[in-house]
Structure formats: C-alpha cells, structure tokens
Amino acid sequence: DVQLLESGGGLVQPGGSLRLSCEASDFDFGSYGMTWVRQAPGKGLEWVSSLTGGGGAAYYADSVKGRFTISRDNSKKTLYLQMDSLRLEDTAIYYCVKVDYMSGWFGPVAFDYWGQGTLVAVSS
Amino acid sequence: DIQLTQSPSFLSASVGDRVTITCRASQVISNYLAWYQQKPGKAPTLLIYTASTLQSGVPSRFSGGGSGTEFALTISSLQPEDFATYYCQQLKTYPRTFGQGTKLEIK
Numbered sequence: 001d002v003q004l005l006e007s008g009g010g011l012v013q014p015g016g017s018l019r020l021s022c023e024a025s026d027f028d029f030g031s032y033g034m035t036w037v038r039q040a041p042g043k044g045l046e047w048v049s050s051l052t053g054g055g056g057a058a059y060y061a062d063s064v065k066g067r068f069t070i071s072r073d074n075s076k077k078t079l080y081l082q083m084d085s086l087r088l089e090d091t092a093i094y095y096c097v098k099v100d101y102m103s104g105w106f107g108p109v110a111f112d113y114w115g116q117g118t119l120v121a122v123s124s
Numbered sequence: 125d126i127q128l129t130q131s132p133s134f135l136s137a138s139v140g141d142r143v144t145i146t147c148r149a150s151q152v153i154s155n156y157l158a159w160y161q162q163k164p165g166k167a168p169t170l171l172i173y174t175a176s177t178l179q180s181g182v183p184s185r186f187s188g189g190g191s192g193t194e195f196a197l198t199i200s201s202l203q204p205e206d207f208a209t210y211y212c213q214q215l216k217t218y219p220r221t222f223g224q225g226t227k228l229e230i231k
Contacts, residue, residue, distance in 0.1 A: 045211055047220040059218045095167055102174060108215050110158045110173035117167055
C-alpha cells in the first residue's frame with residue numbers, strides 16, 4: 001500500500017529554517033505530482049505547495065512564496081520542503097500528499113494519499 | 125483565488141440520520157471537486173473526487189453530487205465512525221483551496 005513518511009519537523013525560532021522530507025513507497029513516485037498541505041492547531045486545511053512528477057513545475061501559496069521551496073529526488077523517492085524565514089503563523093502540522101489523476105481529465109483530480117504529518121512549531 | 129464556502133460549519137445529527145453538506149465555489153470549477161474526512165489527530169482521507177466518484181474502499185452510504193459552483197456530500201445513514209470533520213477542495217486552479225470544514229457531531 002502507498003506510504004508517505006514525513007520527517008524534519010520540530011521547534012524553531014522565528015526567522016529560522018527547517019527542511020521537511022517525505023519518503024514515499026509502493027508507487028511509481030516519479031510519475032505523480034506531490035503536494036504539501038498544512039494545518040495550524042485547531043484550524044482547517046491549507047494547501048502550501050505542489051510539484052509535478054518530473055519536478056519541472058512548482059506552485060506555491062502566496063503565504064509561503066519566496067520563503068519555501070519544494071523539490072524532489074525521484075531516485076530516492078523523496079519529496080522535500082525547504083522552509084526559510086519562518087514565521088509564527090507557519091506553526092502547523094505539515095502533510096505530504098500524493099496527487100492522483102484520471103483519464104480524460106486535465107491535471108490532478110484528488111489528493112489520494114496523505115502522510116501522518118510532521119509538526120513544525122515556530123516560537124521564540 | 126477560488127473561495128469555497130461549506131455549510132453548515134457545524135452539524136449535530138444522530139446515528140441513522142441522512143445528512144447533506146454543501147460546498148459553494150466562488151467561480152465555476154466544473155467537477156474538479158473532492159471531499160475529505162478527517163478524524164481528530166489523524167490525517168485527512170479522500171472520500172470522493174470529480175464531485176461524484178467514490179474513492180475505492182469508501183462505503184456506499186457516502187455520495188457526492190453537483191457541478192459548476194454548487195456541490196454536496198450526502199451520508200445516507202450515519203454510522204458512529206462518520207462523526208468527523210469534512211472538507212471540500214477544488215482542483216481546478218492554483219491555489220488548491222479547501223472549504224473551511226464542517227464538523228459533524230453526535231446529537
């Protein structure tokens with residue numbers, strides 16, 4: 001079964017950096033786009049960033065643009081999120097998510113598998 | 125950005141009830157809409173995609189409908205394990221926005 005295992009979360013001071021990793025298994029990693037979604041404590045889901053299967057196109061939420069960088073190493077089946085200039089409002093659980101496609105549809109149609117999440121806490 | 129508005133935000137219901145949650149998009153998104161269920165302390169799970177396609181393994185009491193800007197998730201007969209928070213999401217454009225969530229509680 002598809003597995004996504006995040007790591008790299010932790011406590012960091014405002015202005016600091018963290019790099020999240022997501023190790024994938026049991027699917028053809030390089031053929032699928034991947035995404036990061038976050039959830040602040042007690043709040044709803046917020047899409048953060050997506051990256052196409054080949055890594056050629058990346059997309060970011062306005063709230064993280066210029067501070068976060070999504071990347072992937074398909075040989076290692078691993079997705080990354082480099083987070084710089086962290087702010088208090090970046091505190092959240094960060095989920096690694098696989099996207100799914102459907103024949104006849106343009107682009108992804110769902111976020112079909114989610115990791116268990118990794119907690120990023122930004123605090124002084 | 126496309127805004128998704130779910131209603132209601134909170135819903136109290138009993139086991140066996142039929143419930144419907146609606147999701148309204150600020151622009152036409154065709155059928156690029158998915159629904160997710162999230163239980164406390166757990167990651168979300170996919171229920172429905174392309175507005176009405178049931179994800180493999182999801183019980184048939186869940187169904188989705190709608191198109192354009194108006195969508196609905198219906199649970200035909202609530203089971204104890206269905207009490208959770210539900211989110212809609214559009215995949216028509218970036219940013220991939222979610223609705224604010226609907227918390228379904230036991231009456």
